Amino acid sequence: MGQRSVFVGTNPIGSARCRGGLPSARLRKDDPVVNEAMHTTEVPRERALLVGIERGAADWPIEQSLIELERLVDTAGAEVVGSVSQRLKTPNARTFIGKGKVVEVAAAAQALSADIVVFDDELTPTQQSNLERELGSESKGGRRGIKIIDRTALILDIFALHATSREGRLQVRLAQNQYLLPRLRGMWAHLAAGRMGGGVGSRFGEGESQLEVDRRMVRKRIGQIRSELKKVQNERATQRKARLDSGMYRIALAGYTNAGKSSLINRLTDAEVLAYDKLFATLDSTTRRLVLPEGRELVITDTVGFIQKLPTTLIEAFKSTLDEIVNADLILHVVDSSAPQREAQMRAVSDVLTQIGAQDIPQLVVYNKTDLLNGEEMVGLTARYPQALQVSAQTGEGIDSLLARIEQTANATSQLLRVLLPFAQGALVRLAHERCSVRSESYTEEGTLLTVQVPQMLVSRFEPYRT
Numbered sequence: 470m471g472q473r474s475v476f477v478g479t480n481p482i483g484s485a486r487c488r489g490g491l492p493s494a495r496l497r498k499d500d501p502v503v504n505e506a507m508h509t510t511e512v513p514r515e516r517a518l519l520v521g522i523e524r525g526a527a528d529w530p531i532e533q534s535l536i537e538l539e540r541l542v543d544t545a546g547a548e549v550v551g552s553v554s555q556r557l558k559t560p561n562a563r564t565f566i567g568k569g570k571v572v573e574v575a576a577a578a579q580a581l582s583a584d585i586v587v588f589d590d591e592l593t594p595t596q597q598s599n600l601e602r603e604l605g606s607e608s609k610g611g612r613r614g615i616k617i618i619d620r621t622a623l624i625l626d627i628f629a630l631h632a633t634s635r636e637g638r639l640q641v642r643l644a645q646n647q648y649l650l651p652r653l654r655g656m657w658a659h660l661a662a663g664r665m666g667g668g669v670g671s672r673f674g675e676g677e678s679q680l681e682v683d684r685r686m687v688r689k690r691i692g693q694i695r696s697e698l699k700k701v702q703n704e705r706a707t708q709r710k711a712r713l714d715s716g717m718y719r720i721a722l723a724g725y726t727n728a729g730k731s732s733l734i735n736r737l738t739d740a741e742v743l744a745y746d747k748l749f750a751t752l753d754s755t756t757r758r759l760v761l762p763e764g765r766e767l768v769i770t771d772t773v774g775f776i777q778k779l780p781t782t783l784i785e786a787f788k789s790t791l792d793e794i795v796n797a798d799l800i801l802h803v804v805d806s807s808a809p810q811r812e813a814q815m816r817a818v819s820d821v822l823t824q825i826g827a828q829d830i831p832q833l834v835v836y837n838k839t840d841l842l843n844g845e846e847m848v849g850l851t852a853r854y855p856q857a858l859q860v861s862a863q864t865g866e867g868i869d870s871l872l873a874r875i876e877q878t879a880n881a882t883s884q885l886l887r888v889l890l891p892f893a894q895g896a897l898v899r900l901a902h903e904r905c906s907v908r909s910e911s912y913t914e915e916g917t918l919l920t921v922q923v924p925q926m927l928v929s930r931f932e933p934y935r936t
Contacts (some may be wrong), residue, residue, distance in 0.1 A: 477622075478765075480505035487744035488737065491797040500904050510748070514547050515546075516547070516579060516582055516583045516584050517548065517584070517585050517586070518551050518562075518583040518587070519539065519552040519587050519589065520552070520553050520554070520586060520588050520589065521535050521538065521554070521555075521588070521590070521817070522553070522555050522566060523556045523557070524557065524559075525556070528816060529813050530778060531933070533810050534589055535552050538620065539552075540585055540589060540606040541623050541624065542716070543622070544627050544630075545623055545627050546584060546630075548641060549582045549679070550582070550583055551583070551594060552608075553573065553577055560596075561596075563596065563599050564596060564600055564603060565588060565590070565596045566874065571603050571604065573604070573690055574586060574603050574604065583615060584615065586600075586604060586615055586616070586617050586618075587623060588619045590778060591619050591620060591621040591780060592617075592619040593899060594652045597619065597651075598619060598812070601617050617731070620780075621648060622648065623784070624749075624776070624779075624780060625648060625780070625782075628732075628783070629641045629642075629645065635701060636701040636705070636790070637790075638811070640787050640790065641786070642694050643695065644787075645730050646690055647782045647785070648780070648782050649687060650684065650688065650691070653680055653683050655746075661850060679830070698789075700791040705717060705792075717766065717768050718799070718882070719765060719767070720769040720796045720797060720799045720800075720875065721770045721772060721797035721801070722770065722772060722800075723794055723800050723818060723822060723827075724775065724801075724803035725774060725776065725804070725805065725808070725814040725815075725817060726749050726774030726776050728772065728774065728803045728804055728837060729805060729837040729862050729863075732755060732776065732862035732863065733801075733835070733837060734750065734755065734769060734771045735862070736862045736865060737757075738757040738758065738759050738769065740757045749773070749776075754770055754773070754790045754793050756771075756793070757771075760900040761872060761875065761879070762869075762873070763876060763907070763908075764906065764907060764908045765905060765906040766903050766904060767875070767924070770793045770797070772789060772793055773791075776817065777817045779817070779821055784821065784824060794822070794827050794830075794883075795825055795826055795830075796826065797830055798830070798831070798899055799830070799832070799833065800832045800833070800869055801831065801832075801833050801875075802832050802834045803834050803835050803837050804834060804837065805840060806850060806859065807840050833871075833878065834857040834858070834874070834901060835857070835860055836854070836857050836860070838862075838863070839860060840864050856869050858870060880922050882924065883924045883925050884905075885908070885921075886919075886920070886921055886922075886923050886928070886935055887918075887920050887921075888921065888931050888934040889919075889936045890917045890934050891934075892917070894916070897934070898917050901921045901923075905922055905923045905924065905927065907921050
C-alpha cells in the first residue's frame with residue numbers, strides 16, 4: 470500500500486499571543502519576551518505537528534485538508550511546525566495511521582520539538598488511547614511529553630474560545646462533555662489498578678474506580694447543561710414563534726466557515742456583526758431586520774459556519790441555533806468564490822443542511838468575495854453557475870441584484886391583493902407597510918385603498934377588505 474510523507478520546516482504563521490485555545494504551559498517569569506519599545510508581552514505559542522491520511526478519490530486532497538487544519542490550529546493559538554501524511558484506504562483501527570508511520574510521527578515530533586500532534590480526523594477513544602501511549606503523552610525514556618488531539622477536539626477548543634452568548638457557551642460545554650465521556654478510560658488508565666473505597670473494611674467489594682466516579686460526574690454535568698440549555702432554548706423558541714406569528718418572511722444565511730456571511734449581513738442591513746478573516750469568528754446566531762427596496766421588511770439570520778468533517782456532537786449541541794435555518798423561508802447559501810476548494814465546501818454545506826432536515830427549503834446560491842477574482846475567473850464562474858448571484862460584501866458589488874432576487878423570491882410566496890381599509894383600521898395599514906410590499910396607495914372617503922403583495926400567512930387579515 471502506497472504511502473507518502475510531507476515534512477514542513479518550522480513555519481510560524483502568526484505572532485505569539487496570550488489567548489486561550491490549545492492547552493498551554495502556565496506563564497512563568499522567565500517565559501515572556503518583553504518588547505520594551507511596544508510595551509507588550511509575548512508568550513511562545515505551542516508547536517503543532519499535523520497528521521492526516523489520504524484516502525484516494527476524495528473531495529479534499531490531503532494537501533488542502535491539511536492547509537485548512539493549519540488554519541484551525543492558528544485560530545486556536547498554536548503554531549504549525551510540520552505535517553505528515555499517509556495514503557490509506559481506511560484508517561488503522563488501532564492507531565489511525567500505520568505502525569511504521571507512528572514511529573515516523575514520533576521521530577518528527579521529537580526533531581521539530583512539537584508540543585502537540587493534531588490528527589485531521591476524529592479519533593476513536595481506542596485510537597487516541599493507543600496513540601497517547603505510542604507517542605508518549607507522558608515523558609518516558611527521556612522523550613518529551615506530547616499531547617495528542619484530533620480535529621474534533623481542535624474545533625471544540627476554537628468554539629470555546631469564540632462563544633460569547635450564554636447559549637453559545639452552554640452549547641460548546643455540552644459538546645465538550647459529550648466528546649469527553651467515552652474518552653475517560655484512556656485518561657484514567659494510570660489509575661486502573663487503584664480503587665476508591667478499598668482497604669480495611671471494604672475488601673468484600675472492589676470499591677469504585679476513579680473512572681466510574683468521573684463518568685458519573687460527566688453524565689451529571691451533561692444533564693445539568695442540557696437543563697440550562699433547555700431554558701435558553703425555550704426563550705429562543707418564544708422569540709422564533711413571535712416572528713412566525715408576525716408573518717414576516719424569514720431568511721437564513723448558511724455557508725462554509727469564513728465564506729463572508731457576517732460581512733454580507735452587515736452590508737445588507739447596516740448591522741455591526743463581528744466579521745474577521747478567521748475560521749469560526751462568530752458562533753452565535755444574529756437576527757436583523759432587512760428592508761427591501763419596495764419597503765417590505767424581512768428578518769435575516771446569520772448562523773454558525775459549517776466545515777468539512779463537522780463533528781456530530783456539535784450539530785446536536787447547536788440544534789437550537791441551526792433551527793433558525795430549518796424554520797427559514799429562504800436560505801442564502803453563501804460561498805467563498807475565491808476558495809480553491811469551493812466545490813467541496815458547497816458539498817460540505819449541503820451535507821449538513823441535509824443532516825438537519827433543511828434540504829427542501831428554497832435556496833439562493835450567493836458567490837461572495839468576487840472582488841478577489843480576475844476577469845477571466847468571473848467569466849468562468851458565470852458560465853458554470855448562471856443562476857447563482859455574484860456579490861462582494863466588501864465592495865457592495867452585486868448587492869442590488871441580490872436584494873432584487875430576494876424580493877422576487879419572497880413575493881412568489883405571497884398574493885397580490887387590492888384592499889380598501891377603513892380609517893379605523895390604521896393598524897392594518899401599518900402592517901401592510903411593515904410586513905407586505907405596497908405597490909400603490911391612495912385615499913378615498915371610505916378609507917385607504919391599497920394594492921399590496923401579502924404573505925400567505927397574512928392573507929386572512931386582509932381578505933375581509935378585498936375589493
